[in-house]
Amino acid sequence: MRHDTIAGSAKSSVRTLRREELALLRDHLLRLDGASRRDRFHGFIDDGFIERYAKKCANDGTVIIAYLQDGAVRGAAELHPPEQSPDSQPEIAFSVETAVRRHGVGSTLFRYLIEEARTKGYRSLRITTGAQNEAMRALAHKFGAHLTFRHGESTGSIELEPQRQPEPASLATPIVADAARAMVNFNRAYWRMWLRMYGWGRAA
Numbered sequence: 001m002r003h004d005t006i007a008g009s010a011k012s013s014v015r016t017l018r019r020e021e022l023a024l025l026r027d028h029l030l031r032l033d034g035a036s037r038r039d040r041f042h043g044f045i046d047d048g049f050i051e052r053y054a055k056k057c058a059n060d061g062t063v064i065i066a067y068l069q070d071g072a073v074r075g076a077a078e079l080h081p082p083e084q085s086p087d088s089q090p091e092i093a094f095s096v097e098t099a100v101r102r103h104g105v106g107s108t109l110f111r112y113l114i115e116e117a118r119t120k121g122y123r124s125l126r127i128t129t130g131a132q133n134e135a136m137r138a139l140a141h142k143f144g145a146h147l148t149f150r151h152g153e154s155t156g157s158i159e160l161e162p163q164r165q166p167e168p169a170s171l172a173t174p175i176v177a178d179a180a181r182a183m184v185n186f187n188r189a190y191w192r193m194w195l196r197m198y199g200w201g202r203a204a
């Protein structure tokens with residue numbers, strides 16, 4: 001996946017973390033407060049667990065798409081490889097720090113994650129969250145997940161057949177305007193690449 005710096009801003013970007021950057025994920029998860037950790041991991045989570053979890057992600061093929069501000073990860077979308085789940089359905093998970101919530105960061109990360117999953121050829125993704133987790137349920141619904149309740153958890157699948165995605169999150173919100181610009185730049189680069197491949201974009 002691309003590693004694009006947000007055009008027009010040295011401060012924020014959305015990109016895939018490299019393996020050697022996984023400490024940034026750890027630091028982000030360690031900054032989550034108790035309630036957020038419970039929501040993210042479905043239970044009580046101490047610092048030791050987070051340290052081990054971040055290390056595991058660095059070594060097991062998990063793709064981390066991160067929202068960075070001034071070099072620190074403030075939000076992350078995780079795409080776990082299918083081999084990790086019994087029915088080979090890749091699991092996804094999200095975390096956004098409280099200070100940048102409700103500005104479209106989660107939605108932007110979701111959009112990038114879907115793009116990455118499609119690139120990998122995945123046909124569906126699974127999301128699991130606490131039954132009371134309104135925020136994650138709203139985010140999952142926005143991207144077409146149908147969640148069902150079981151044992152205090154909501155689980156749902158997102159099908160990746162070509163489909164219309166929701167409109168971009170409000171660009172009036174400064175935090176995500178930058179990330180949205182990166183998407184546009186990426187799309188332009190993508191089409192330029194195709195045009196070049198087929199010889200249509202060559203200068204005369």
Ligand SMILES: CC(C)(COP(=O)(O)OP(=O)(O)OC[C@H]1O[C@@H](n2cnc3c(N)ncnc32)[C@H](O)[C@@H]1OP(=O)(O)O)[C@@H](O)C(=O)NCCC(=O)NCCS
Nearest residue numbers: 039093094095096101102103104105106107135136138139
């Ligand atoms: C869930 C989470 C990732 C959402 O991140 P976010 O950056 O706030 O998400 P967005 O701003 O893109 O909002 C996405 C949608 O959810 C809605 N939403 C967000 N928080 C909400 C809340 N607390 N209650 C109801 N709806 C909420 C937003 O209104 C938005 O819908 P809209 O675009 O139609 O207005 C974030 O709250 C979080 O990290 N929570 C703790 C960890 C967690 O629960 N992870 C999920 C386990 S996988």
